[in-house]
Amino acid sequence: xxxxxxxxxxxxxxxxxxxxxxxxxxxxxxxxxxxxxxxxxxxxxxxxxxxxxxxxxxxxxxxxxxxxxxxxxxxxxxxxxxxxxxxxxxxxxxxxxxxxxxxxxxxxxxxxxxxxxxxxxxxxxxxxxxxxxxxxxxxxxxxxxxxxxxxxxxxxxxxxxxxxxxxxxxxxxxxxxxxxxxxxxxxxxxxxxxxxxxxxxxxxxxxxxxxxxxxxxxxxxxxxxxxxxxxxxxxxxxxxxxxxxxxxxxxxxxxxxxxxxxxxxxxxxxxxxxxxxxxxxxxxxxxxxxxxxxxxxxxxxxxxxxxxxxxxxxxxxxxxxxxxxxxxxxxxxxxxxxxxxxxxxxxxxxxxxxxxxxxxxxxxxxxxxxxxxxxxxxxxxxxxxxxxxxxxxxxxxxxxxxxxxxxxxxxxxxxxxxxxxxxx
Numbered sequence: 001x002x003x004x005x006x007x008x009x010x011x012x013x014x015x016x017x018x019x020x021x022x023x024x025x026x027x028x029x030x031x032x033x034x035x036x037x038x039x040x041x042x043x044x045x046x047x048x049x050x051x052x053x054x055x056x057x058x059x060x061x062x063x064x065x066x067x068x069x070x071x072x073x074x075x076x077x078x079x080x081x082x083x084x085x086x087x088x089x090x091x092x093x094x095x096x097x098x099x100x101x102x103x104x105x106x107x108x109x110x111x112x113x114x115x116x117x118x119x120x121x122x123x124x125x126x127x128x129x130x131x132x133x134x135x136x137x138x139x140x141x142x143x144x145x146x147x148x149x150x151x152x153x154x155x156x157x158x159x160x161x162x163x164x165x166x167x168x169x170x171x172x173x174x175x176x177x178x179x180x181x182x183x184x185x186x187x188x189x190x191x192x193x194x195x196x197x198x199x200x201x202x203x204x205x206x207x208x209x210x211x212x213x214x215x216x217x218x219x220x221x222x223x224x225x226x227x228x229x230x231x232x233x234x235x236x237x238x239x240x241x242x243x244x245x246x247x248x249x250x251x252x253x254x255x256x257x258x259x260x261x262x263x264x265x266x267x268x269x270x271x272x273x274x275x276x277x278x279x280x281x282x283x284x285x286x287x288x289x290x291x292x293x294x295x296x297x298x299x300x301x302x303x304x305x306x307x308x309x310x311x312x313x314x315x316x317x318x319x320x321x322x323x324x325x326x327x328x329x330x331x332x333x334x335x336x337x338x339x340x341x342x343x344x345x346x347x348x349x350x351x352x353x354x355x356x357x358x359x360x361x362x363x364x365x366x367x368x369x370x371x372x373x374x375x376x377x378x379x380x381x382x383x384x385x386x387x388x389x390x391x392x393x394x395x396x397x398x399x400x401x402x403x404x405x406x407x408x409x410x411x412x413x414x415x416x417x418x419x420x421x422x423x424x
Contacts, residue, residue: 012386013418017054019390019411020047024058027082028065032392032404037085041066041078041112042168043409046356048119050412052126053419059123060132063116067139069107072100074146076116076139077107078165089207099218109218110210113168113239114147114159116140121246130253137247137254144247147240148264150220154286157264157271158232159240162223163209164202167233167298168356169335169349171202173342174283174294178229179205181288231292234272234281238301239360241268245306265305272302277312280319295324295337296349297357303364313368320361321373329396332358332380338396345395352393352402355381355410359417378417385414 023030028039029047036043044066051059069080081091082105094109096102117140124133153160161167164175185204209229216222223230244265251258275284281299282291302308303316321327324337335349335357336342345351358381365374384394390410392403 009418009421012382013054013415016050016390016411016414016418019406020051020055020058020408022406023408023411025082028080029062029408030083031409032407035404037083037087039066039069039080039082041076041080042115042356045113045115045119046359046409047412048116049122049359050409050415052119052123052416054415056123056127056129060129063119063123063136066116067136069103069105070139070143071102071107073150074142074144075101075111075150076114076143078110078112079108081106089210093207093210093214095214101218108210109214110163110166111147111151112166113236114143114243115239116143117243117246117250118239121250124250124253133250133253134255137250137256140243140247141256144240144244144261144264150223153224153230154232154275154284156232156275157267158237158275160223160230160286161233161236162213162227162229164206164229165210167231167236169235169296169298170206171347172294172296172298172349173336173340174233174292174296174298175202175231176294176342177292178231178285178287182208182228228287230286232275232284232286233298233301234276234283235298235301235357235360237268237272237276238281238304241265241272241302242304242363244268266307269302269305269307272305273309273312276302280316294340294342295319297325297333297335297354297361300333300361300364304360304367306367308368317370317373326376329353331384331394331396331399332377333361334396335393345397346402348393348403351396353384353396354393355384355407355413359413362417378421382414382417382421385410390414 030037031040031043044062048059048063069077091106096107120136147159151159164170179202182205185208244261248258248261276282280295281302282293285292324339326332328338331353333353334351336351343351358377362374362377384399387399388401390407391401392407394401
C-alpha cells in the first residue's frame with residue numbers, strides 16, 4: 001500500500017490507519033507482513049504513540065499485549081511470539097519456556113529500548129485515562145527496576161545492551177568494533193534446522209551471542225562477568241531517561257512515589273555526561289573500556305532530556321544540523337554521519353533515514369522548544385511518506401523507500417505527525 005504522490009493529509013491518514021488495521025493480528029501489531037510476523041517491543045511502543053489520538057482502545061490493547069510477554073524479572077522482551085508464522089531466530093532458538101522467569105507466551109530473551117513509559121504517558125496525555133495508567137504502571141515500574149539492577153554492568157547507573165538487537169538499530173556501525181572483537185563465528189546456529197546457511201557474517205555473531213546468553217540461563221551474573229558484548233548506548237539510555245521522567249509524572253495517578261523515578265533521571269543525565277560525552281554522545285564499549293567513536297543517530301538520544309546542559313544541547317543540535325547529518329541530505333535524519341567511512345545510504349542503520357528516530361528527535365526538539373528544528377523534522381518526515389509510502393526506511397538523499405512496505409511504525413508515527421501538524 002504505497003502512498004500516492006501529492007496525496008492530501010486526510011487521505012494519508014486513512015492509508016496509515018489501513019496499514020495498522022492490516023498489520024493487527026488480534027493480539028498485537030506486527031511491524032510488517034511477511035518479514036516481521038510477530039510483535040516487536042520497540043515497534044509496539046511507537047504504535048501506541050501513533051494510535052493514542054485515533055484508536056486509543058487499540059493503543060491500550062497493544063501495550064497490554066506486549067506486557068503479557070514480560071518476565072518475572074521485569075524484563076520486557078524484544079519479541080513476543082503471537083503467531084505460528086516461521087521466523088528466525090524463533091522460539092526454538094530462544095527457548096524461553098525452559099526458564100522459570102519467563103511468561104506462558106513464547107518470547108525472545110533480550111530486551112529493547114524502554115520507550116513504553118513514555119508511550120503510556122503519551123496515551124494518558126491524549127485520553128486522560130487514569131484507570132489504564134494504574135493498570136499498566138506496575139509492569140513498567142518492574143521493567144525500570146530490571147534495567148537498574150540487572151543491566152548496570154558498568155556500575156555507573158547506565159543500562160548496558162548485551163546484543164545489537166537490543167539497541168533497535170541492529171547493524172549500526174557503532175557495533176562494528178565490539179563485534180569484530182568476537183571470535184570468528186561460522187554457522188553459530190548450526191544446531192537449528194535451516195534451509196539456507198549463511199557464510200561467516202555479523203548475523204552469525206548475533207545468533208552466537210543470543211545462544212551464549214540463553215545457554216547461561218539468561219543469568220544477570222553471566223552478563224556481568226562473562227558476556228563478551230556490553231555497550232552503554234546513548235539512545236537506549238536517553239529513551240530510558242525520558243521514560244523515567246514519564247514515570248515520575250504518572251506516579252501520582254498510580255498511587256506511587258514519583259521521587260525515585262525523578263532521581264533516577266537525574267542520575268542517568270549525569271552518568272551520560274560523565275561517561276558518553278566527548279564532543280558528542282558516543283556509545284561506550286564496556287569490554288574494551290573505551291568510547292566507540294562513530295557518530296550515529298543514536299548519539300542524539302540524550303537530547304530527549306529537558307535538563308541537558310545548555311552547552312551540550314547547543315553542541316549536539318549544531319552537529320545534527322551540520323553537513324555531517326541534516327545539513328547535507330535532502331531528508332532527515334541519516335542514521336550515520338555521512339562523512340564516516342561506514343556510511344552507506346542503502347544499508348539499514350548505516351545511513352538510511354527512519355521515521356521512528358526522526359520522531360524521537362522531533363520530540364527532543366519539542367522538549368527544548370526548538371520550534372524551527374521540530375518543524376523541519378516534521379515537514380521532512382512527512383515528505384518521505386508522501387513520496388514513498390510507509391516504508392521501513394528511506395534514502396536520506398533522494399527520499400526513495402527501502403526495506404519493507406506497509407511498515408507499522410512509519411504508519412503510526414505519520415498519524416501522530418499529521419495530528420500535530422494541524423494543531424490537534
